[in-house]
Amino acid sequence: MRQAQAKHTLTIQGPKSTLEVDCHDGERVLLAGLRQGIALPYECATGTCGECRANPSNGEAVAPLWPEAPGATGCKESEFLMCQSTIRRNTTIRLQREPELLTDPASPPPAYGSATITSVTYESNDTAVVWLTPSQPFSCHGGQFILVSSPECDGYRAYSLANRPAPGDPLKLIIRRKAAGKFTQWLFDEDRRGATINYFGPLGKAHLHPGDDAELAIIVGGSGVSLAFGVLEHAIQADHFRTHRARLYLGVRTQEDALFVEAIKHYVRTSNGALSATIAFSEAPVPEALQTANSDIHFATGYVHEVAVADLKALRSSPTAFVAGPPPMVDGAIRALIMECRIPPNRIRFDRFS
Amino acid sequence: MSWYSVGSLNEFTDGELKTVEVAGIQVLLVGRGEDVAAIPPMCPHLEEPLVHGMCDGRLLTCMKHLWQWELDDGSPVGAAEAPLKMYATRVVDGQVEILVEQELIYERES
Ligand SMILES: Cc1cc2nc3c(=O)[nH]c(=O)nc-3n(C[C@H](O)[C@H](O)[C@H](O)COP(=O)(O)OP(=O)(O)OC[C@H]3O[C@@H](n4cnc5c(N)ncnc54)[C@H](O)[C@@H]3O)c2cc1C
Numbered sequence: 201m202r203q204a205q206a207k208h209t210l211t212i213q214g215p216k217s218t219l220e221v222d223c224h225d226g227e228r229v230l231l232a233g234l235r236q237g238i239a240l241p242y243e244c245a246t247g248t249c250g251e252c253r254a255n256p257s258n259g260e261a262v263a264p265l266w267p268e269a270p271g272a273t274g275c276k277e278s279e280f281l282m283c284q285s286t287i288r289r290n291t292t293i294r295l296q297r298e299p300e301l302l303t304d305p306a307s308p309p310p311a312y313g314s315a316t317i318t319s320v321t322y323e324s325n326d327t328a329v330v331w332l333t334p335s336q337p338f339s340c341h342g343g344q345f346i347l348v349s350s351p352e353c354d355g356y357r358a359y360s361l362a363n364r365p366a367p368g369d370p371l372k373l374i375i376r377r378k379a380a381g382k383f384t385q386w387l388f389d390e391d392r393r394g395a396t397i398n399y400f401g402p403l404g405k406a407h408l409h410p411g412d413d414a415e416l417a418i419i420v421g422g423s424g425v426s427l428a429f430g431v432l433e434h435a436i437q438a439d440h441f442r443t444h445r446a447r448l449y450l451g452v453r454t455q456e457d458a459l460f461v462e463a464i465k466h467y468v469r470t471s472n473g474a475l476s477a478t479i480a481f482s483e484a485p486v487p488e489a490l491q492t493a494n495s496d497i498h499f500a501t502g503y504v505h506e507v508a509v510a511d512l513k514a515l516r517s518s519p520t521a522f523v524a525g526p527p528p529m530v531d532g533a534i535r536a537l538i539m540e541c542r543i544p545p546n547r548i549r550f551d552r553f554s
Numbered sequence: 555m556s557w558y559s560v561g562s563l564n565e566f567t568d569g570e571l572k573t574v575e576v577a578g579i580q581v582l583l584v585g586r587g588e589d590v591a592a593i594p595p596m597c598p599h600l601e602e603p604l605v606h607g608m609c610d611g612r613l614l615t616c617m618k619h620l621w622q623w624e625l626d627d628g629s630p631v632g633a634a635e636a637p638l639k640m641y642a643t644r645v646v647d648g649q650v651e652i653l654v655e656q657e658l659i660y661e662r663e664s
C-alpha cells in the first residue's frame with residue numbers, strides 16, 4: 201500500500217457518545233471528520249479562529265501541520281487545532297459537545313475535488329473574479345465557502361462562493377490580493393488560466409436555508425461582497441424576492457474600491473424592486489455625479505454597519521442578517537444588529553474573513 | 555464570608571463590562587442599573603473573554619458565538635446551552651461589594 205493511502209481510525213468522543221471515522225495519512229482531522237458526515241466545530245477551517253480545538257487522548261499521535269497557526273495561541277498545552285493537524289496512528293479525540301452527524305439531505309457533506317481555473321478577470325489592481333471548473337459535480341447553498349490550495353503554498357485558503365452553482369456549473373470566486381500573501385501572490389503574479397487547484401467544500405453556516413422565510417439584510421465589507429452575491433443568487437433561484445424584501449449594504453473605503461456596481465444594479469433590477477442596495481464609503485464623501493449616474497443604488501458616507509443600522513432599526517420584524525468581511529467590520533455589524541436593532545442572535549449568520 | 559468592595563455604584567454605567575481582580579481571582583463586573591453583576595471572566599462555552607462581549611444592562615452576549623444570558627440570574631437565552639455562574643453582590647452605602655469565597659469555574663472537557 202502506498203504511504204499516502206494509509207489510514208488511521210479517529211475516534212471522536214463527546215460527553216456521552218462516540219463516533220469513528222477514517223483519517224488518511226497526512227489528512228487534516230477536521231476535513232476527515234466533515235467529509236464523513238460528522239458536524240465537527242469549525243469557523244475558518246484555515247487555522248486562524250481557534251474554533252476547532254480538541255483534546256487528544258494521546259498527544260503524541262497528533263502531528264501539527266502548521267504549528268504557528270494563529271488559532272493555536274488560545275490552545276491549552278493538551279489541545280490541538282483539528283483543521284491544522286493530522287494523526288499518525290489510531291487516536292481518540294475528546295470534544296466538549298456530542299459529535300453529531302450531518303443528516304440534512306439538502307446539505308451533503310463536503311468533499312475533496314480539483315478544479316481548473318478557466319477565467320480570471322481583474323476588477324482592479326487587487327481584486328479578481330476567478331471562475332473554476334470543477335472536475336466533479338459540485339453544489340452548495342448561497343453564502344457557503346470552499347477551501348482552495350495551490351501546489352506553491354502550504355495549507356488551504358477560504359473563499360466564499362460568489363454564485364450558487366448547481367452540479368455542472370462553474371464556481372465563481374472574488375479574490376482580493378493580500379500584501380505578501382502567498383496564495384494571492386501566486387494568483388495575481390502570473391496568468392493562471394488552465395492551472396489546476398484542489399478544493400474542499402462546501403463549508404460554512406452563513407448561507408440561505410431552504411426554509412428561510414423573512415426579509416434579508418446583507419451587510420458586507422470588501423471581498424465579503426462574494427458572500428452577498430452567493431446569497432442573492434440563491435434568493436433569486438428560490439424565488440425569495442416574490443414574497444420578501446432584501447437590503448444589501450456594501451462597505452468600501454473610497455470610490456476606487458466601489459467595484460461590482462454593475463453587478464449590484466443587475467441584482468436590484470432582477471429583484472423587481474424587492475432588493476435595495478447601498479454602498480457606504482468609510483473614507484470619502486460620495487461624489488454627486490456618481491449618485492446621479494447610478495440611481496438604482498444608494499451611496500452613503502460612513503461605516504457600513506452604521507449606515508445599515510440606521511435603516512434596519514426602523515424594521516418592525518427582525519430580518520435574517522448575513523454579515524461577512526474583515527473581522528472588525530463583522531464584529532461591529534453584529535454588535536450594532538444586536539444592541540441597536542434588537543435582532544436575536546439566531547437571526548444573524550456571519551463569516552469573519554480572518 | 556468575604557465581601558470585597560469593588561468601587562462606587564456611580565462608577566458603573568448600564569451594560570458596562572469591567573474586569574477586576576479580587577483576592578487573586580479575576581471577576582467580570584457588569585453594570586446592571588440598580589446594581590452590578592459579578593461573573594467569571596470566561597464564557598461558559600469556550601475560553602472566550604466575556605469582556606469582549608456586549609451588554610445592555612439586562613442581556614449579556616458573548617461575541618464569539620453570540621450565546622446570551624439574563625443578567626439578573628445568569629439563565630441562558632436562545633441558543634446558549636449553559637447558565638452563567640454568578641458571585642453574590644450587594645450595594646452598601648453606594649459601594650458595590652461582591653462575595654468571593656472561591657473561584658467559580660466552568661467544567662470543561664478540554
Ligand atoms: C470563511 C472565509 C471566507 C473568506 N472568503 C474570502 C473571499 O471570498 N475573498 C477573499 O478575497 N478572501 C476571503 N477570505 C480570506 C482568504 O481566505 C485569505 O486569507 C486571503 O486570500 C489571503 O491569502 P494569502 O495566501 O494571499 O495570504 P497568506 O498570508 O499567505 O495566508 C493567509 C491564510 O492562509 C493560511 N495559511 C498561511 N500559511 C499557512 C500554512 N503554512 N499552513 C496552513 N495554512 C496557512 C492561513 O489561514 C492564513 O491566515 C475568507 C476567509 C475566511 C475565513
Ligand code: FES
Pocket residue numbers: 241242243244245246247248249250251252253271281282283284
Ligand atoms: S476552524 Fe480551525 S482554527 Fe478556525
Ligand code: FES
Pocket residue numbers: 597598599600601602616617618619620621
Ligand atoms: S465562546 Fe462564548 S458563545 Fe461560544
